[in-house]
Amino acid sequence: MQARIRAACLAAGRRAEDVTLVAVSKTQGVDAVRAALAAGQLHFGENRVQEAADKFSTLKETHPQLRLHLIGGLQTNKARLAVRLGDVIESLDRPKLADALADAMAREGRTPRLLVEVNVGDEPQKSGVPRADADRFIASCQERFGAALVGLMCVPPAAGDPAPHFAWLAACAARHRLAVLSMGMSADYETAIAHGATHVRVGTAIFGARAGALPQTLPLER
Numbered sequence: 001m002q003a004r005i006r007a008a009c010l011a012a013g014r015r016a017e018d019v020t021l022v023a024v025s026k027t028q029g030v031d032a033v034r035a036a037l038a039a040g041q042l043h044f045g046e047n048r049v050q051e052a053a054d055k056f057s058t059l060k061e062t063h064p065q066l067r068l069h070l071i072g073g074l075q076t077n078k079a080r081l082a083v084r085l086g087d088v089i090e091s092l093d094r095p096k097l098a099d100a101l102a103d104a105m106a107r108e109g110r111t112p113r114l115l116v117e118v119n120v121g122d123e124p125q126k127s128g129v130p131r132a133d134a135d136r137f138i139a140s141c142q143e144r145f146g147a148a149l150v151g152l153m154c155v156p157p158a159a160g161d162p163a164p165h166f167a168w169l170a171a172c173a174a175r176h177r178l179a180v181l182s183m184g185m186s187a188d189y190e191t192a193i194a195h196g197a198t199h200v201r202v203g204t205a206i207f208g209a210r211a212g213a214l215p216q217t218l219p220l221e222r
């Protein structure tokens with residue numbers, strides 16, 4: 001995976017160290033995470049806060065360099081746990097959640113980095129701020145959270161070409177002077193890198209199919 005990311009960076013005229021691999025370990029057991037940690041992987045992504053807490057609370061104590069990214073749609077009643085646990089919260093997508101996160105950060109005395117998630121395909125079943133509201137919402141979050149708001153995240157529609165969506169998100173981040181672009185998954189991370197992704201969130205291409213058994217060695221280096 002790291003070698004393929006390096007190759008995609010080279011092809012795009014970018015430096016490999018500018019793209020961070022976030023290993024998406026949702027539904028995988030703690031053994032899979034330990035195997036990835038042993039292979040040098042430090043950034044992990046989870047889409048459910050409670051599952052993340054069950055898996056990572058202890059691991060974060062024993063591995064202080066581990067960075068946990070919360071990448072799933074977030075309910076306001078999980079904001080407190082998300083702030084306690086997450087190093088990066090990638091799914092800030094509505095004013096009520098901004099309120100809940102601000103409150104949780106004050107109570108916890110902890111400030112995770114924040115990404116605004118944009119529903120780039122305007123799909124009704126997906127989380128993310130609608131495209132048309134993105135500029136206004138991002139500006140309001142920048143005002144409220146200052147430098148803690150570092151970038152944007154998206155999950156383009158499963159069907160069709162993701163490239164125009166990645167290009168749109170990159171242009172939006174540039175408008176707001178945001179450095180972090182979390183985009184690209186197993187099927188499209190190379191395209192995302194070509195469009196400026198700084199973080200790719202890869203699950204199945206590392207860990208295999210989500211219900212299946214863990215491969216003997218994880219293809220992190222390849």
Ligand SMILES: *Cc1c(COP(=O)(O)O)cnc(C)c1O
Pocket residue numbers: 024026047071072155185186187201202203204205
């Ligand atoms: C599951 C998930 C991923 C990883 O998807 P793969 O196709 O397994 O690489 C990335 N981002 C989000 C938000 C996810 O929920």
